[in-house]
Amino acid sequence: MSFPWAEHYEPKHALTKWIDSRLPLPRLVYNAVGAGYPVPRNLNYFWNFGVLAGVALTIQIITGIVLAMHYVAGTDQAFNSVEGIMRDVNQGWMLRYAHMNGASFFFIVVYIHIFRGLFYGSYKAPREMVWLLGVVIFLLMMATGFMGYVLPWGQMSFWGAQVITGFFSAIPVIGDPLHTWLLGGFAPDQATLNRFFSLHYLLPFVIAGVIVLHIWALHIPGSNNPTGVEVKGPQDTVPFHPYYTAKDGFGLGVFLILFAIMTFFYPNAMGHPDNYIPANPLSTPAHIVPEWYFLPFYAILKSFTVNWLWVPAKLWGVVAMFGAIALLFFLPWLDKSPIRSANYRPMYKIAFWILVVDVVILGYVGQAEPKEPNVRIGQFAAMYYFAHFLIIVPIINMFEVPKPLPNSITESVLHGEAAEAAPYGVGAGAAH
Amino acid sequence: MIVRFFAFLVGLGFVSALFVGFVMPRDKQEESAAEYVHEHMTLKPVHYSFSGPFGRYDRRQLQRGFQVYQEVCSACHSMKLVAFRDLEEIGFTKPEVKAIAKQWKVEVPSINDKTGEVSSRKALPSDYFPSPFPNETAARAANNNALPPDMSLLAKAREGGPAYIYHLVTGYATQPAGLLAKFPDAKTPDSLYYNPVFANLNIAMPPPLVADGQVTYADGTKATVDQMAQDISAYLMWAAEPKLENRHRAGTAIVIYLLIATALAFGAYRNIWRDMKH
Numbered sequence: 240m241s242f243p244w245a246e247h248y249e250p251k252h253a254l255t256k257w258i259d260s261r262l263p264l265p266r267l268v269y270n271a272v273g274a275g276y277p278v279p280r281n282l283n284y285f286w287n288f289g290v291l292a293g294v295a296l297t298i299q300i301i302t303g304i305v306l307a308m309h310y311v312a313g314t315d316q317a318f319n320s321v322e323g324i325m326r327d328v329n330q331g332w333m334l335r336y337a338h339m340n341g342a343s344f345f346f347i348v349v350y351i352h353i354f355r356g357l358f359y360g361s362y363k364a365p366r367e368m369v370w371l372l373g374v375v376i377f378l379l380m381m382a383t384g385f386m387g388y389v390l391p392w393g394q395m396s397f398w399g400a401q402v403i404t405g406f407f408s409a410i411p412v413i414g415d416p417l418h419t420w421l422l423g424g425f426a427p428d429q430a431t432l433n434r435f436f437s438l439h440y441l442l443p444f445v446i447a448g449v450i451v452l453h454i455w456a457l458h459i460p461g462s463n464n465p466t467g468v469e470v471k472g473p474q475d476t477v478p479f480h481p482y483y484t485a486k487d488g489f490g491l492g493v494f495l496i497l498f499a500i501m502t503f504f505y506p507n508a509m510g511h512p513d514n515y516i517p518a519n520p521l522s523t524p525a526h527i528v529p530e531w532y533f534l535p536f537y538a539i540l541k542s543f544t545v546n547w548l549w550v551p552a553k554l555w556g557v558v559a560m561f562g563a564i565a566l567l568f569f570l571p572w573l574d575k576s577p578i579r580s581a582n583y584r585p586m587y588k589i590a591f592w593i594l595v596v597d598v599v600i601l602g603y604v605g606q607a608e609p610k611e612p613n614v615r616i617g618q619f620a621a622m623y624y625f626a627h628f629l630i631i632v633p634i635i636n637m638f639e640v641p642k643p644l645p646n647s648i649t650e651s652v653l654h655g656e657a658a659e660a661a662p663y664g665v666g667a668g669a670a671h
Numbered sequence: 672m673i674v675r676f677f678a679f680l681v682g683l684g685f686v687s688a689l690f691v692g693f694v695m696p697r698d699k700q701e702e703s704a705a706e707y708v709h710e711h712m713t714l715k716p717v718h719y720s721f722s723g724p725f726g727r728y729d730r731r732q733l734q735r736g737f738q739v740y741q742e743v744c745s746a747c748h749s750m751k752l753v754a755f756r757d758l759e760e761i762g763f764t765k766p767e768v769k770a771i772a773k774q775w776k777v778e779v780p781s782i783n784d785k786t787g788e789v790s791s792r793k794a795l796p797s798d799y800f801p802s803p804f805p806n807e808t809a810a811r812a813a814n815n816n817a818l819p820p821d822m823s824l825l826a827k828a829r830e831g832g833p834a835y836i837y838h839l840v841t842g843y844a845t846q847p848a849g850l851l852a853k854f855p856d857a858k859t860p861d862s863l864y865y866n867p868v869f870a871n872l873n874i875a876m877p878p879p880l881v882a883d884g885q886v887t888y889a890d891g892t893k894a895t896v897d898q899m900a901q902d903i904s905a906y907l908m909w910a911a912e913p914k915l916e917n918r919h920r921a922g923t924a925i926v927i928y929l930l931i932a933t934a935l936a937f938g939a940y941r942n943i944w945r946d947m948k949h
Contacts, residue, residue, distance in 0.1 A: 332918060503724075512828050512830050515827045516828045544695065550688075610700055
C-alpha cells in the first residue's frame with residue numbers, strides 16, 4: 240500500500256519478531272496509522288475530523304453497551320428504565336448524557352468531514368471508493384441515530400418514528416404493506432421498539448466494519464491534501480506517526496473539551512423537551528421535529544407542496560429527501576473538473592460556500608413552523624441544493640478558469656518559489 | 672457524460688417541482704390569538720441558584736418548594752419517579768423522611784396479606800410518591816376531563832424549563848378586552864382559565880397559588896405568591912434533574928483536566944513539528 244518510501248516495520252525484540260511471523264497485527268497497525276503510512280505534510284486541521292469521527296463512534300459504542308445493560312426495550316418500561324439510569328444507576332446520568340450528546344457530536348464531526356471532502360475534492364479519482372464508503376457510513380449513521388432516538392420512548396421518539404416510518408407508505412402500491420412489515424404493526428409499538436433496539440445495537444458494529452473498508456480504500460492512493468496536488472516524492476510526505484498522531488492528539492483534546500462542556504453543562508440543549516414526556520399514541524405533539532442532524536433533509540421533504548408531473552407532493556418529498564443523500568453517490572462522476580481543491584477553482588469555491596449557507600438555512604427551515612415566509616425560503620434553499628449538485632457542479636468547470644496549481648506539495652509549503660506560480664498544466668501536469 | 676445528462680434531467684425535475692410550489696399563491700394565514708399574545712409578551716428572567724456551570728441547589732429553597740408540592744400541587748399532580756428516600760438529598764434527615772412518608776395523604780396501594788384483597792398501607796421511605804388518583808380515568812373524572820401531568824420531569828419537559836413553570840403559575844390574568852376585540856373567537860371557555868403564558872392561552876388548571884401565606888413555611892420565610900412560585904419551580908427542577916450538582920462538579924473537574932491535557936498535547940504537537948515546515 241501507499242508509497243515506496245514508506246518506512247518498514249522491523250520488529251527488534253524476540254517477542255515482537257515471534258508475533259510478527261505468526262500474526263502480523265502490529266505490522267498492520269504500523270502500516271495503517273503508524274510510521275508506515277506516509278501522509279502529505281501540508282494537511283490542515285480539517286484533516287483531524289476523520290480520526291475524531293472514529294473516536295466519536297468509540298464513545299458511542301462504549302457508553303451504549305453499558306446503557307444497554309440497564310435499558311429495557313418495552314413500551315411500558317423503556318421510558319422509566321431510562322429515568323432509572325438517570326437517577327439510580329451509578330454515574331448513569333453521565334453515561335446517558337454522554338451517549339445523547341455523543342450522537343450529536345458524531346454528526347457535527349462527520350458533517351465537517353463531509354464538507355471537507357467537498358471543498359478539497361477528496362471524492363475525485365482515485366478516491367471515489369473512499370467517498371462511496373463514506374456515504375454508506377453516513378446512511379448507516381442516520382439509521383442508527385434515528386432508531387436510537389426512538390428507544391427512550393418519549394413523545395418525540397414515538398411521533399418521530401411515526402412520521403419517519405410513514406415515508407415508506409408514500410411508495411406506490413407496496414407502500415402500505417411495506418410500512419406495516421417494517422413496523423411489525425400498523426403503528427410504532429412493542430414490535431417496533433424491540434427491532435429498533437436490536438438494530439440500534441447491531442448497526443454501530445456494521446459502521447465500524449465499513450470504516451475499516453473506508454480506511455483501507457483510503458490507504459491505496461493515500462490521503463488527499465489542501466492543494467489537491469498528488470504526492471510526488473518523499474519530500475512531500477511525513478510519517479503518520481508521530482506527526483499526525485501528535486496533531487490528532489491536540490485536535491482530540493479540543494473536541495473532548497467542547498464535548499464535555501455540552502455534556503456536563505448543557506446536556507439537553509440539542510434535545511427536545513417533549514422527549515421528557517412519555518410516549519402517548521393518543522396525543523400528537525403540536526410540532527413534530529426530528530433530531531437536529533436530520534433537519535436539512537426534513538426541510539427538503541416539507542418543501543414539496545404541490546402535485547407535479549402526475550406525482551403527488553408527498554411522494555416528491557420522500558423521493559427528494561432520499562435523493563438528496565443518494566445523489567452524493569454520483570458526485571465523483573458529476574464533477575468532471577480535474578482540479579481537486581476549491582482553492583484553485585474560483586467559481587466552484589463560491590458555489591461551495593453558497594451550499595454551506597444553504598444547508599444551514601435548510602436546517603433552520605426544518606425546525607421552523609410551516610408558514611410563510613419559512614416555506615418559500617425552504618423551497619428556494621431546496622432548489623439550490625439540487626441545482627448545486629445536479630446542474631451547477633456538472634457544468635461549472637466549462638466556464639471556470641482555474642488558478643495555477645503549485646508544482647508540488649513541498650513547493651506550496653515552502654512559499655515564494657517561482658515554480659509555484661507556474662501556469663496551470665505546466666507545473667503539476669508536466670511533472671507526471 | 673450520460674451520468675451528467677441524467678443528473679441534469681433529475682435536477683430539473685426537482686427544481687421545477689419546487690419552483691411550482693414556490694410560485695403557487697398561498698392561502699391567507701390568519702394570526703391566532705395565542706401567536707399574537709406570545710409575540711407581544713416579554714417574560715422577566717428568573718434567577719436560580721442552580722443556573723450557570725457552577726450552580727448549586729439551595730437546599731432550604733428545595734425544602735420550601737417540597738412543602739408547596741406537598742400542600743398544594745400533590746392534590747392533583749403525581750410525581751411517580753421521585754421516592755421519599757430521595758428527600759434526604761435536599762436536606763431532610765432519615766427520621767424526617769420516615770415521618771413525611773408515614774403522614775402522606777395518599778396511601779400506597781397494596782394487598783391485605785391475609786385475605787389477598789385490595790388494600791393500602793402507609794408509605795415507607797423506599798416508596799415512590801403515591802399518586803393522587805389511581806388511574807388516568809379517575810384523574811380526568813375529577814378534573815373536568817383534563818389530566819394533571821406527572822410532575823417528575825415537568826421542569827425538563829417544557830420549553831423554558833423551571834422559569835416557564837414560575838411564569839405559568841404567576842401568569843393567570845383576566846382576559847384583556849383588547850384581545851377579545853381583536854380576536855372575538857378567542858374568548859376563554861367557562862371551564863378554563865386565561866393564562867397568556869400557556870401555549871393556547873386557556874388552561875384547565877385553576878390558579879394554584881392564589882394568596883400570600885397560602886403555605887406556612889417551616890423555615891419562617893414569608894410565603895408570597897412570587898416566593899412560592901420560585902420555590903416550587905426550583906423544587907421541580909431538582910425532581911427532574913437530581914444529579915445536577917454531581918454533573919456540575921464532575922464537569923468542572925473534567926474540563927480543567929482536559930484543558931491541561933490539551934495544552935500538553937499542543938506542546939507535543941509543536942515540538943514534533945518544529946523542524947517541519949507545513
